[in-house]
Amino acid sequence: MLAVRVPKWEAEKVRRKLIELGVLAKGYAVRREGEFVLFPVTEPVEGFELVEADFERVGRRPHSYREVVEVPDEVRPLLPSSFDVIGDLAIIELPEELMSYGKAIGDAILRVHRHIKAVFAKGGRVSGEYRIRELVHLAGERRTETLHRENGIRLKLDVARVYFSPRLATERMRIFEKTRPGEIIFDMFAGVGPYAVLLAKKAELVFACDINPWAVRYLEENIRLNKADNVVPVLGDVRKVAGKVEADRVIMNLPKFADRFLREAMLSVRDGGVVHYYGFGPEEDLFSEHEARIKAVARELGFGVEFLEERKVRPYAPRQFNIAIDFRVLK
Ligand SMILES: C[S@@+](CC[C@H](N)C(=O)[O-])C[C@H]1O[C@@H](n2cnc3c(N)ncnc32)[C@H](O)[C@@H]1O
Structure with missing residues (x-):
């Protein structure tokens, strides 16, 4: 193809x-020939030495692991288009x-996303009291501890030992925006502290x-990391703490079982205080059952x-x- 040939020392100016x-x-690698550099051009340019030369094409970097992964064609349509990133770990x-x-999928993710150091597959649903998920190592380092950045805070955590979902970042910011300076907050199911440490900036x-215990260990570390000295970590069943605090705002981020703890939440909020309740609901009727339960406990x-x-936070399962639900308690 047509090229401009210039001495090396003029190359940058000419480029x-x-x-x-x-x-x-565009899309070609510049060529070096002894003391000269050759630039591929789309048309003749006056005032420069023009030559014909071959150039190697430089492909753009792939944006998705799906462009480089080697799997049989029949399963290719099943490849997920996204995955969670927690710190430098990917969970698909x-x-x-x-x-x-x-x-092969893990290796492809590592190749395309250079900041990711290990890839895991979800090995089942989030389960048990600690709300942990089994993970299957696919590629990269055999490490499950990482440092995640979210909403301006740093969170150290072990994805195999504690619950953490990066998909709740927007919801957490929403609660942060509602929080007023001077408030007392009770985060009933705090995990490693993504709500607590964030809200501590205002509360x-x-x-x-x-x-x-692993969650509280990381919570303590995250308090130190973020200098959130106004967070009081409490290890144990929230039932033992409830009623001993009088908060302006209570966070109940345990959607699977929050309905079982409504009594504790309402006893821990001051007159006129707000409870942020989370649950799961079917698409056709997201809130009614939860509302009825909240009213019954209050009664x-x-x-x-x-x-x-009342709002949808994120999809959870097909049509779920x-x-x-944010509600005020009047005593
Ligand atoms: C869904 S996770 C939420 C963690 C955190 N709020 C977050 O956004 O990452 C629920 C947390 O509640 C904790 N948990 C479950 N039952 C509890 C109880 N009875 N008392 C205190 N914590 C509990 C679990 O260990 C888990 O860390």
């Missing part, structure tokens, strides 16, 4: 000139048919409870409730959503 003229051909949900290609005091305790906001 800029060719870009300015809009004639530098693979259908059964793709599990035997896990290593006066945050009580952060979790029953999983038992002789309290009133005022529903403030993780939902949030």
